[in-house]
Amino acid sequence: MHSLYWLTNVRLDSGFEEDEDGVVHTRSELCHLKVENGKIEDIRPASLPLDTDLPRYDAKELLALPSxxxxxxxxxxxxxxxxxxxxxxxxxxxxxxxxxxxxxxxxxxxxxxxxxxxxxxxxxxxxxxxxxxxxxxxxxxxxxxxxxxxxxxxxxxxxxxxxxxxxxxxxxxxxxxxxxxxxxxxxxxxxxxxxxxxxxxxxxxxxxxxxxxxxxxxxxxxxxxxxxxxxxxxxxxxxxxxxxxxxxxxxxxxxxxxxxxxxxxxxxxxxxxxxxxxxxxxxxxxxxxxxxxxxxxxxxxxxxxxxxxxxxxxxxxxxGGGEVLDKANRLAERCRWIDERSLTEALTFITGGKTTLDRNGNRLWPQIGDEASLVLVEATCSAETIARRSKRTAVLFKGKLAHGSL
The missing domain is CATH 3.20.20.140 (Metal-dependent hydrolases)
Structure with a gap:
């Protein structure tokens, strides 16, 4: 991969919403992430045109999580x-x-x-x-x-x-x-x-x-x-x-x-x-x-x-198979964390303290300036990833592909 590029069509957690039955769900949105020298330097909604001559790598609507x-x-x-x-x-x-x-x-x-x-x-x-x-x-x-x-x-x-x-x-x-x-x-x-x-x-x-x-x-x-x-x-x-x-x-x-x-x-x-x-x-x-x-x-x-x-x-x-995500899943089950907010927050125990949303639904990750070390997952949100131990398709380390393909 290049040192300067756009990672396009990335799904990001964007907030919480409650339905008529009082069940909380996670909203998500598709974004483009500009990666430069191992860091996320820009985040743009995928709904807007992306006019650039830089290389593009299509995430194909996979969910991004901190590695x-x-x-x-x-x-x-x-x-x-x-x-x-x-x-x-x-x-x-x-x-x-x-x-x-x-x-x-x-x-x-x-x-x-x-x-x-x-x-x-x-x-x-x-x-x-x-x-x-x-x-x-x-x-x-x-x-x-x-x-x-x-x-x-x-x-x-x-x-x-x-x-x-x-x-x-x-x-x-x-x-x-x-x-x-x-x-x-x-x-x-x-x-x-x-x-x-x-x-x-x-x-x-x-x-x-x-x-x-x-x-x-x-x-x-x-x-x-x-x-x-x-x-x-x-x-x-x-x-x-x-x-x-x-x-x-x-x-x-x-x-x-x-x-x-x-x-x-x-x-x-x-x-x-x-x-x-x-x-x-x-x-x-x-x-x-x-x-x-x-x-x-x-x-x-x-x-x-x-x-x-x-x-x-x-x-x-x-x-065991070397998957720390399994440990987060087991912890959530042992602690009986079954709601959206608790499952989302469980991510913090396997990311060095990072989670995508605070309990009010404000985005904490990613932010401009964050290291571009992330996991692309076949899931709709963080909570689903924790609960279902979703498949990881690609792993980026400081902006470079460490595993999988894009």
Whole structure:
């Protein structure tokens, strides 16, 4: 595609309207978008003549949505690129970790190939940004990081990325502090952590070591916290305190955060207020086999929530196809969001906070000056896309075609 062109006959959400039965519907309109150097520089109604000598690419009335953001993934773990393989049942987390450690040595030479196979799926499904966790431990050293970096660099014309150095087998349990520090010098962009109580069995020391690495590297943090109930809540309180002490406001994320869904809502609400105060984000995979954080309450209190597919099709689980849209659909179903406004707003959890309309029906996206990273979808509106997991026909990344055809 050219660097300057018109994307014509694009369907955009344009507002809400209510019928005689009180049911809300989304209005849409056809527009032409002028794309220049990766940005949307003009938006015109398709009903008006377009007098231009610039190249045109016809969207054929497909709906445009902001491209998706995959915020929790494990590119180094996937079996993608291999023939079908289901998982070995285990008895508990530690047995799973031990099995993964053994298997990771067998998979070590194919990290880049497998990561690229997964990235192909993720890109085709509409994502133009990914945050991936990469195992850093004595079993694999920095080999997984090297392979994932090479895969991501090969996809740099299709997406942007963040790499979390992740001590999957325990920061203290496997004495991985030095390796983590080295990873931050060799391409990792965020510091990860894992269950300071359940895995490392020392909340204070595990968290303090993680924060020290982050401060030294001047890097944001994303910690996996599976520990539930009061144990998990206590860990969150200590993490919040350390976040404030280090001045790491707006630089902390907690993946999973199951404890918020285990404790009484009053306790969860108090913790969520603290997260909002400190700018601590929540990354969720929308699990179906256990309680999860109260995402509607988090959203109501302005805590940033983002969704991800996690490590689909690996030694942990055989499910999933790299489509973060599936997670938004599952979230909407779990939260019983069945009306037009709620379904439209659900888009925000898979786009880095973007949605097409506010609750009054005013257009929020696209605006002139926005990056031309978008997905063209076979749907009439955002709400239908979330509810029906509509087919994505083409993906643009900074104005260039990343997947599909026009």
């Amino acid at each position: 998706f953001v995959e915020k929790h993934n494990h590119l180094d773990k996937t079996y993608m690129g291999y023939k079908w393989k289901s998982c070995k049942p285990v008895n508990g987390l530690i047995e799973r970790l031990n099995f993964e450690a053994k298997e990771s040595l067998v998979l070590l030479d194919s990290v880049k190939t497998r990561a690229m196979a997964m990235l192909s799926l993720i890109s085709a499904a509409g994502s133009t940004h990914i945050r991936t966790h990469v195992n850093i431990d004595p079993h694999v050293g920095l080999k997984n990081l090297e392979g994932v970096r090479e895969a991501l660099e090969a996809f740099s014309d299709k997406l942007t990325y963040e790499i979390v150095a992740f001590p999957q087998h325990g920061l203290l349990r496997t004495q991985s502090v030095a390796l983590m520090r080295q990873a931050m010098k060799e391409g990792a962009t965020l510091v990860g952590g894992l269950d300071p109580a359940g895995v490392d069995e020392n909340i204070e020391h595990s968290l303090s070591q993680m924060m020290e690495i982050a401060v030294e590297a001047d890097a944001d943090v994303d910690i996996h916290l599976h520990d539930g109930s009061l144990l998990g809540l206590h860990t969150m309180k200590r993490l919040a305190a350390m976040t404030e002490e280090a001045g790491w406001q707006n630089r902390m994320a907690i993946s999973h955060a199951f404890a918020l869904g285990d404790v009484p809502v009053e306790q969860a609400s108090e913790m969520i207020d603290r997260f909002a105060e400190l700018g601590i984000q929540i990354m969720s995979t929308v699990p179906i086999n256990r309680a999860m954080p109260p995402i509607p309450l988090l959203h109501e209190k302005d805590v940033m929530v983002a969704l991800g597919c996690d490590g689909f099709y690996d030694s942990w689980a055989p499910y």
